[in-house]
Amino acid sequence: MRHFCTRLPLALLLAAFSVFTVSAQKVGLVLSGGGAKGLAHVGVLKQLEKNHIPIDYIVGTSMGAVIGGMYAAGYSPEEIEQIVLSPEFQRWTSGKPLESKTFNFLTAEPSPSALRLGIAIDSTFKARISTNLVNDLNLNLALARLLAPASASANYDFDKLFVPFRCMASEVFTRQVVEQKSGTLSDAIRNSMSFPLAFRPIRNLDGKYYYDGAVYDNFPTNTMKKTFAPDIIIGVNVGDVAFKKYPKNDDQLLASTVAFLGTSVADTGSVGKNGIYIQPDLDGMGVGDFDRVKDFIAEGDTAARRNMEKIKARISRRVDSTSLQQRRLAFQGLAPKPRFIEVQVRGLRPDQNDYAARFFPRSGREYSLDDIEEGYYRLAADDYFKNIYPRIRYDAARKGYIFSVDAQRNNNVSTEVGFVLSNRPIDNLFFGLEFRYLRRLLYTASADVSLGRFYNGAHGSFRINVPARIPFFFEPEITYNQWDYQNTGGVLGRDVINTQVRQQDTKLGGQFGVSPTFRSRLLLDLATFVTKDEYTNSKEINTSDVLDATVFRGATAALRLARNTLNRKQYSTSGHRYVYTLRGVTGSSDYTPGSTAQQPGSSQHREWLQFRATVERYFTLKGDRHAWGYFGELMASSQPTFTNYRSSQTMAPVFAPLPDSRTLFLDSYRSARYAAVGLRYTQPFLKKLEWRTELYVHLNGQPLKQGDLQQAVRQSGFDRPRVTASTGLIFQTPVGPLALHARFYDDPAERFGIYGHLGYLLFRSRALE
Numbered sequence: 001m002r003h004f005c006t007r008l009p010l011a012l013l014l015a016a017f018s019v020f021t022v023s024a025q026k027v028g029l030v031l032s033g034g035g036a037k038g039l040a041h042v043g044v045l046k047q048l049e050k051n052h053i054p055i056d057y058i059v060g061t062s063m064g065a066v067i068g069g070m071y072a073a074g075y076s077p078e079e080i081e082q083i084v085l086s087p088e089f090q091r092w093t094s095g096k097p098l099e100s101k102t103f104n105f106l107t108a109e110p111s112p113s114a115l116r117l118g119i120a121i122d123s124t125f126k127a128r129i130s131t132n133l134v135n136d137l138n139l140n141l142a143l144a145r146l147l148a149p150a151s152a153s154a155n156y157d158f159d160k161l162f163v164p165f166r167c168m169a170s171e172v173f174t175r176q177v178v179e180q181k182s183g184t185l186s187d188a189i190r191n192s193m194s195f196p197l198a199f200r201p202i203r204n205l206d207g208k209y210y211y212d213g214a215v216y217d218n219f220p221t222n223t224m225k226k227t228f229a230p231d232i233i234i235g236v237n238v239g240d241v242a243f244k245k246y247p248k249n250d251d252q253l254l255a256s257t258v259a260f261l262g263t264s265v266a267d268t269g270s271v272g273k274n275g276i277y278i279q280p281d282l283d284g285m286g287v288g289d290f291d292r293v294k295d296f297i298a299e300g301d302t303a304a305r306r307n308m309e310k311i312k313a314r315i316s317r318r319v320d321s322t323s324l325q326q327r328r329l330a331f332q333g334l335a336p337k338p339r340f341i342e343v344q345v346r347g348l349r350p351d352q353n354d355y356a357a358r359f360f361p362r363s364g365r366e367y368s369l370d371d372i373e374e375g376y377y378r379l380a381a382d383d384y385f386k387n388i389y390p391r392i393r394y395d396a397a398r399k400g401y402i403f404s405v406d407a408q409r410n411n412n413v414s415t416e417v418g419f420v421l422s423n424r425p426i427d428n429l430f431f432g433l434e435f436r437y438l439r440r441l442l443y444t445a446s447a448d449v450s451l452g453r454f455y456n457g458a459h460g461s462f463r464i465n466v467p468a469r470i471p472f473f474f475e476p477e478i479t480y481n482q483w484d485y486q487n488t489g490g491v492l493g494r495d496v497i498n499t500q501v502r503q504q505d506t507k508l509g510g511q512f513g514v515s516p517t518f519r520s521r522l523l524l525d526l527a528t529f530v531t532k533d534e535y536t537n538s539k540e541i542n543t544s545d546v547l548d549a550t551v552f553r554g555a556t557a558a559l560r561l562a563r564n565t566l567n568r569k570q571y572s573t574s575g576h577r578y579v580y581t582l583r584g585v586t587g588s589s590d591y592t593p594g595s596t597a598q599q600p601g602s603s604q605h606r607e608w609l610q611f612r613a614t615v616e617r618y619f620t621l622k623g624d625r626h627a628w629g630y631f632g633e634l635m636a637s638s639q640p641t642f643t644n645y646r647s648s649q650t651m652a653p654v655f656a657p658l659p660d661s662r663t664l665f666l667d668s669y670r671s672a673r674y675a676a677v678g679l680r681y682t683q684p685f686l687k688k689l690e691w692r693t694e695l696y697v698h699l700n701g702q703p704l705k706q707g708d709l710q711q712a713v714r715q716s717g718f719d720r721p722r723v724t725a726s727t728g729l730i731f732q733t734p735v736g737p738l739a740l741h742a743r744f745y746d747d748p749a750e751r752f753g754i755y756g757h758l759g760y761l762l763f764r765s766r767a768l769e
Contacts, residue, residue, distance in 0.1 A: 025317045028057040028230030030221050030271070031064030033214035034238035035195070035287025036093075036296065038063025039084055040280040043300025044236050045077040051308055052318040057228040059220045061168040061213035064236070065192035069185055072158070072165035073150030074331045083146070084293050092142050093290040095135030096567070110569045111448065112430045112760040113416035114735040118383065136199055137380050137388065141373070143186040144392045148401065149335035151185045152394035158182055162331040166227055167192050168213030168220045177216045179223055184391060202389050203347070203406055214239065221270040232315055233275040236300070237268070238282060276311050278303050340367035341400030343375065347407045351440045356385070356407055358467040372403050378471065379405065384412065384436050412436045416448065418736070420759040426663045428452030428759075441466060454663060455763050456482045476510040481764055485665040501650060501665050502547070505531040507767040509556075519565075525558040529587075529767040533650040537710050538596040546594040550647040552606070554587015556768060566618075569760050570659055571692060571730050571737055573627040573682050576617035583610050585768055591643040598709045599644050610637030610653065610672070612769075618680070631657070631678035631696065639672040641704065641712040648704055648712035653769070657696045657724050658743060659761045666747040668722055673701035678724075689731055696724040722746035736760045 029048075031041045041064055048055060060068030070080050083089060090096070154160035158167070158181045167188040169178040180188040187202065191210040194201040201209040217223070218239050224230065271277050280303035285292060304311075345356040360367065360375030380388045389406040416432035432448035442465040450457040461477035482504040509527020516522060534547040559582045565575035586607035593601055611634075618629035633655065641648045652670040656662045657678055661669065676698035683691045700719040707713035728741030736759040744752055 025054075025232065025315065026056045026228070026230040027054050027315055027317075028059065028224045028228050028233045029055050029068070030219065030224050030233060030235040031058065031060040031068045032219045032235075032237040032239050033060075033062025033064050033192075033212065034218075034282075035063060036290045036292070037238035037280075037282050037285060037287055038067060039290075039293055039296035040238050040282065040300030040303070041067040041236055042077060042081050042084060043280075043297040043302070044278060044304040045071060046081070046297075047301055047304035047308065048234075048311075049077055049321070049324070051312065052321065053234075053311060053315055054317050054319045055163055057164050057166075057224065057230055059166040059168070059224045059227070060192070061218050061220055062193050062195065063238075065167045065189050065213065069147065069165060069167060069189045072161045072163040073147050073185060074153075074162040074328050075146075076325075076328065081297060084297075088138070088142070089293070090290060092139040095137070095139075109764065110760075110762055111416065111418065111432060112420065112428065112450070112569075112736075112762040113418040113432055114759060115417045117415045117417075119413040119415070137377075139199075140186075140190065140202075140388075141376055141390050143190055144390045145369075147185040147189070148392035148394070149332070149338075152336050152401075153331060153334035154185075156183055156393075158185070158188075161185075162328060164228065166220070166223055168217050168223060169194075169210035170213055170215040170217075171208070172211050172215060175216070177213070177223075178210055179227065181227075184393060187391065200387065203387065203408070219270065221272075221275075225272075231274075233271040234278065234311065235271040235275060236278045236280075236303075238280060274314055276307055276314060278307050336394055336399065336401070338369060339400040340369070340372055340403055341395070341398055342402045343367060343372070344402060344404040345379075345407055346404060348409060349439075352409070352438050353407075355438060355440055355442065355467060356405065359471070360403075361469050366400070367403065376405070378467075379407070382442070382465075383414070384438060384442065385409065409438070412438075418760060420452075420736075420757055420761050422757040422761075423755065424660075424663070426452065426454040426660075426761075428455055450763070454484055457764050459764060470514055470516055472512065472514040474510065474512055477508075479505075479507045479764060479767070481505050481766060483763075485663075500536045500547070501646075502534040503531070503650060503766075505529060505767040520561065520563040523558075523560040523562065525556075525560065527557075527767070528555050529553070531651075531767055533647060534594075535646045535650055536594070536596050537598070537644065537646050545596060548594040548597050548644070548646065549592040550589060550642060550650070551592075552587055552589045552651065554585060554606075556583060556585045558583040566616075568732075568737075569762065571682075571690070571732075571739070572616075572618055572629070573690075574618050574620055576615075578615045579613070581612045583612075583768065584608075585610070585639075589642055589647075591647065597644070599711075602643055604643070606640055606642070608637060608639040610635070610639060612636075612653065616680075626684075627682045629680040631676075631680065633674075633676045633698075635672070635674050637672040641714065644710040645704060645706035645712040646710070651768075652704075655698050657698075658694065658726050658741075659739075659757070660743075660755050661745075662763055663761075664745070664750055666745060666750055668700070668719075668747040669698075669745070671700040671703055671719075675699050675701075682730075689729055691727070692730050693727040694725065697721050698724070733758070 058068040058072050067080060150161060158165045167180040169180055169191040171178050180191065187204060190202055192213045193199055194210065195212040195214070201211055203209060213220070219235065219237050221233060221235055224233055268277050280299040282299055285295065343357055343360045345353040348356065356379055359378040361371050363371055376390060379385060385407045387408045391404045392401050394401050412435060414434040418430035420426065420428045429451045430448065432446065434444060434446040437443045444463040447460040458480045459477065461475050463473055463475040465473045483502070485501040507527050507529045509525065511523055511525050513521055513523045531552045533550045536545065536547055560579065562579045564577045566572040566577050567574045589604045589606050591602050593599060613634045616629060616631045618627050620627045635653050637653060639652065642651055649667055649670050652672055655669045655674055655676055657676065676696055678694060678696035680692070680694045685691065699721050702714050702716060703719040704712045705715055723746050724744065726741050726743035728739060731738040738758045740756040742754055
């Protein structure tokens with residue numbers, strides 16, 4: 001009994017000390033960088049919370065900073081998982097434009113350009129060429145939105161976040177590791193992921209530029225020890241410990257070399273003798289495989305479960321799920337209400353900043369989040385501006401958020417180059433040049449030219465952009481087009497002589513456009529024009545024959561409502577496009593007969609109204625791997641006949657469902673009144689190839705027939721339905737699509753054919769289209 005009484009206080013003391021030690025035990029989590037591989041951190045976090053393992057501090061680099069920063073900001077592992085699994089996340093990492101944020105105020109008629117080179121020329125006439133990295137437009141705004149509430153709740157002190165946090169960056173010019181511990185959380189994370197040749201560095205408020213923390217410290221255990229000194233470190237490394245094998249080809253060698261040289265090697269023993277080192281098995285998975293989110297999370301989950309017994313043995317302390325969630329909700333409740341009281345634009349001249357700020361509409365005394373997003377994407381739609389970077393910061397004195405944009409002038413000169421190579425003689429070259437000048441308004445002068453055997457054209461314009469609440473622009477322009485259908489025969493014996501036609505037109509006028517929302521554009525087009533069509537009326541042509549000519553001079557006015565969110569200029573697989581055009585035409589026609597004519601020369605006055613509606617839309621299936629779309633077009637015109645049948649056909653509107661339809665002169669596809677519907681289906685395979693199938697049916701109303709003396713006779717009722725079909729392979733190259741099709745046209749002059757091309761097969765519209 002005496003011994004028991006002596007030992008009892010000692011036992012109680014040891015027990016109390018043990019309880020105190022367990023309760024005081026602090027755990028630090030270190031998350032390495034590794035590009036897409038860093039998504040494995042989400043699986044680790046899920047297992048740690050599931051097993052009630054405490055996380056008292058977090059230090060992260062690059063993607064480890066992204067995932068760790070979101071957790072420190074109060075997002076649960078399940079919420080982070082939903083964010084990275086969302087379709088929006090794929091657009092953040094790839095730089096693909098968001099369909100819902102397409103701003104058509106600046107959208108011009110698609111050109112066949114394949115390469116666009118921006119050149120910035122300053123007042124001393126020094127030029128610099130802009131580099132093309134991953135478009136971070138969507139990513140920057142997403143980080144600002146996701147992390148702004150937590151930054152405000154912590155009063156911009158990373159020690160006061162839901163979990164104290166450090167974010168690593170690199171100052172490459174002084175060769176120093178930068179430990180970011182305060183400021184805007186989105187800035188810190190964005191600095192930490194600015195990997196060379198991938199994501200550009202941002203300009204910080206102090207004027208400095210930081211790069212990815214992985215350059216000097218990809219596994220920041222030393223920062224964890226020095227700053228937080230936890231009892232135990234859990235280190236999760238998704239980067240390479242050593243170079244394991246040489247890549248198979250030069251492209252892989254270059255990419256791997258850049259990644260390996262730009263990333264410090266992890267010290268697996270740096271977690272300490274009591275620490276836990278976790279290395280998910282990510283062999284065969286690349287730093288750029290952001291489309292494999294589920295696989296990365298699963299590997300992180302597996303790696304954490306594999307080490308869980310060791311983790312539980314070394315970490316005795318547990319965190320109750322209910323209390324953790326209560327603490328998380330309490331932190332989130334500290335965030336100020338999302339009131340945006342001011343928009344600021346910095347980085348440019350004062351008058352240029354004022355121009356940019358006017359892109360942001362305001363629905364009342366304050367800005368809504370929709371106002372902020374709309375203005376941001378409106379501003380970013382013009383590549384005159386470079387490095388558009390958003391910041392959201394809370395002003396405690398004014399009790400509202402300030403949205404600021406750091407902008408830099410980008411390209412005031414842009415050049416474009418494009419080409420088309422084909423198995424038919426319709427090859428073409430395209431060159432374009434654009435100069436922009438910004439003061440209180442943005443002035444743009446542009447010119448381009450197309451040169452080829454089938455099509456030649458030129459266009460020049462001068463545009464003035466006014467960023468009012470409803471943005472609008474003026475654009476005087478001149479356009480010249482010329483088509484030659486004489487030498488565009490198909491592979492399977494198309495009758496070229498039957499459709500020997502040369503067309504040219506010149507249009508001089510101007511456009512006034514407004515954008516009621518950043519999703520659509522309303523355009524008023526006023527112009528004078530001259531069209532000249534030369535043609536033959538006979539199937540039997542001699543070299544000495546002279547073509548008929550119809551010259552039509554007049555004026556036209558059109559009102560057009562359009563929206564275009566398609567992901568490509570040709571062979572789209574997502575997005576939608578609609579164009580509604582109401583046009584009035586008036587003018588006089590002069591006919592000069594040729595050697596095959598049966599009508600004398602004449603002059604006629606012609607005027608008409610026409611309405612065209614075009615709609616197409618695409619839907620993705622099976623995880624964006626399959627896409628189908630529909631197409632519809634309606635043409636209703638009061639266009640009268642001209643002197644003869646052939647001149648009436650050359651002036652008639654054209655139904656052109658396939659890329660090469662504009663290169664064929666098909667009578668059955670020219671009519672003043674028609675309706676058409678179609679379906680399109682795309683199935684990708686072998687990663688790079690797509691199999692595309694299209695089917696259309698169109699119906700001509702009151703079709704024209706050739707009567708006596710070559711006159712055009714309008715029939716009553718409808719022609720029979722006509723079918724158009726195409727199927728083939730498409731490969732998207734850096735200079736445009738490489739396509740090979742088998743297609744069918746329902747016209748006596750063209751039935752079955754094989755058609756292939758490289759590049760964008762696009763032409764400017766005729767003056768009256």
